[in-house]
Amino acid sequence: MADIERGNRPLSPHLQIYRPQLTSVTSILTRVTGNALILGAVLIVWWLLAAGAGPEAFARADWVLTSWFGNLVMFGSLWALWYHTLAGIRHIIWDNGYGLELETAEKLGWICVIGSAVLSVLTVLILWIF
Numbered sequence: 001m002a003d004i005e006r007g008n009r010p011l012s013p014h015l016q017i018y019r020p021q022l023t024s025v026t027s028i029l030t031r032v033t034g035n036a037l038i039l040g041a042v043l044i045v046w047w048l049l050a051a052g053a054g055p056e057a058f059a060r061a062d063w064v065l066t067s068w069f070g071n072l073v074m075f076g077s078l079w080a081l082w083y084h085t086l087a088g089i090r091h092i093i094w095d096n097g098y099g100l101e102l103e104t105a106e107k108l109g110w111i112c113v114i115g116s117a118v119l120s121v122l123t124v125l126i127l128w129i130f
Contacts, residue, residue, distance in 0.1 A: 022109040030087040033080035040077025043070070078123060083116035 043065060050061035064070050090108045093099045099108050 023105050026087065026090075026109040026112055030084060030091075033084045033087075036080045037077060037084065040073060040080070043073060043077075075120065075124065079116055079120040082119040082123070083112060086112040086115050086119075 047058075047061045047065050050057040065074065090099070090112055093108065094105075099105060
């Protein structure tokens with residue numbers, strides 16, 4: 001009965017009129033990175049299993065992981081790991097009742113985004129140097 005009286009109005013809020021906020025985007029990105037980490041974990045497990053399976057299997061897995069695509073996936077996994085970690089810390093802060101003001105929540109979102117990029121680059125540089 002209620003649908004009849006609703007008329008021609010869109011469901012609220014519709015994607016055409018809703019402007020995503022940083023906090024909503026970072027929340028969605030936390031879920032995406034959590035799932036994306038599975039891909040990196042599967043590749044690492046494959047590499048370890050191939051090492052035990054023999055030289056041919058290891059050569060194939062190592063070729064994939066050290067190719068440009070493998071490097072891209074591993075760097076993406078590294079970034080996802082840092083992002084997911086920082087977002088988890090942000091959620092712990094929120095769960096304790098701190099940082100819930102809009103300005104602070106936005107700052108924490110930017111810390112997650114920029115911090116994960118900086119930490120990823122630093123990690124790669126440190127691993128490259130040593």
